[in-house]
Amino acid sequence: IVIIDYGMGNLRSVSKAMEHVAPDSRVVVTSDPAEIRAASRVVFPGQGAMPDCMRELDARGLRDAVIEVAATKPFLGICVGMQLMARAGREYGVTPGLGWIPGEVTILEPGLDRKFHIDPDGCIECGSCLTACPNEAIYPLGQLPQRRAAYAWTALTGTRSGTCAG
Numbered sequence: 001i002v003i004i005d006y007g008m009g010n011l012r013s014v015s016k017a018m019e020h021v022a023p024d025s026r027v028v029v030t031s032d033p034a035e036i037r038a039a040s041r042v043v044f045p046g047q048g049a050m051p052d053c054m055r056e057l058d059a060r061g062l063r064d065a066v067i068e069v070a071a072t073k074p075f076l077g078i079c080v081g082m083q084l085m086a087r088a089g090r091e092y093g094v095t096p097g098l099g100w101i102p103g104e105v106t107i108l109e110p111g112l113d114r115k116f117h118i119d120p121d122g123c124i125e126c127g128s129c130l131t132a133c134p135n136e137a138i139y140p141l142g143q144l145p146q147r148r149a150a151y152a153w154t155a156l157t158g159t160r161s162g163t164c165a166g
Contacts, residue, residue: 002039004081005031006060008053009045014078018043033065042069046080050089050105053080054097063098070100 001018005011011029018027028035036042044066046053057063069075070085077085086097089105097105 001025001027001041001043002036003027003029003043003045004036004062004066005029006053006062007031007056008048008080009078010047011045014043014045031060031062033062036062036065036069039069039073041074041076042066043076043078044070044081044084045078046082046084048080050080050083050091050097051093051095053084054095057084067098070098 001022003009003011003014003018015027015029018025025041028039030036057066077083083089083105084097086101086103086105087099088097089095090107091105
């Protein structure tokens, strides 16, 4: 399993997750196009903004290798890695994506139902923390960690959507 390192992913977390779910597989984090092409499975993580991620992918000369393996091997895009597979994204203007998913990645409008949000501290924010936390064993009422502002992006294709909360 190869995890693509283009300077924009949470590589250690993704690597540890792959080692956990595929303990008999060799997990390699690399920015080498030859290693990416030789992989039997590929993971395309991402962290940050879509324009920065596309710029880094191109700056490191990885676009062709990513396009090739996505067409020929099991391929998993995580968060911004999934967003980059869309035709375009609307974060900080319009950014052309790789075009594999028809449609655009756009922010969920305020007021739309968000089932949950995972904070960096690991808390699954379900909205009930305003009255009582369902995870009181972890966060006793009155001792909840400070939250960052929740935002979510969705890939709108006209028929289906995939959501990344961040």
